[in-house]
Amino acid sequence: MGQDTAAAAASALRLLNTPELRHHPQHGPQERRAPTSVPAAPVNLGLIDYLEARKREVIDHARTVTTRTEPLPLDDSDLYAWYLRATIGAAEADRRHRDFILARHALEHAIRLGNYNAVRPHPCPTCGGWGLFWDERGNRARCSDLDCRTPDGLASSFTLDRLAAQQVGQTEIWRSSAT
Template sequence: MAHSTAASAHTAGRALRLLDQPDLRHQPAPIPQARRATATAPSVPLNLSLFDDLTHTVSEVADHARRVNPAAGPLPDDLGRLYDWWIDNTSDADTDEQAFRDTVIERHRLEHAIRLGQTEEVCKNPCPGCGCWGLEWDGVGNRALCLNRRCRTPDGYASTWTLGRLAVQKVQRTEMWRRNAT
């Protein structure tokens, strides 16, 4: 396992553990509005968006690990160890499966950071289009936005990138550096 994958797995696991805290599970306080209908039923006492994200993350990791290694052991009780469990259970997989795993771990790391409000994590990646280090998180579009004036779409809009695309680029770049170092 490459050092970059271990670091990404550790960071993603730590963020996942933070997201699983009971304090974050409660619904956020509603924003006061001038006119709104009075609720006839109490709101759900659970932040369903966060719950859905955690459930999707765990199922994505478990499904891939069990597809690659049907003899994978039970999931860890601590969500912070989920990515270590995944790496341990897919360490004998072929190179393509390991690259897929590393890409998902990196994407999850970025998703967890955004969810925790650490949008500056996106800025630590170069733009896939122009290679400059001018990315910014666009919360409205839910994508990374390149601030370089010359990095535009054919329609003239600023280039935007998904977290998945940034993750693929980082894993490819790390593999290229690893190959060239030997």
């Protein structure tokens, strides 16, 4: 699970970190703006904040679970490979948390790049069906099964955290029951 998910997250991070995406989009809302008394920032500050927060989360977790880590990679796209190497000897709970972070980042990066099909390979946490789709307005995955509803009659919806936690949990079940 870890290496495939890390490779997907690294690939998406590499795409997100391209100069083309760092420039302001010509349309759509801005996440963070420069003050109006100065010209607009020449880069998309929301994307830079997003990338820095994800990098900081990975680095902080790696340094929390192990005292000996190699130097940070110079290229951001090598960050997840570094993370896997740094946490290889960590406790089981810390490795599960690492896998959760990798799975969540892979989903978040894919959604950020506009790949809304990234939620489709995940089963619905409520009904187990394979009808998840991404709802841009709600910023959540929703189940398309008409029988999978909340008590209020609304479609069941899930955060990327929930899908990532379910993915890690399912992988642990498969590992423990493998012969």
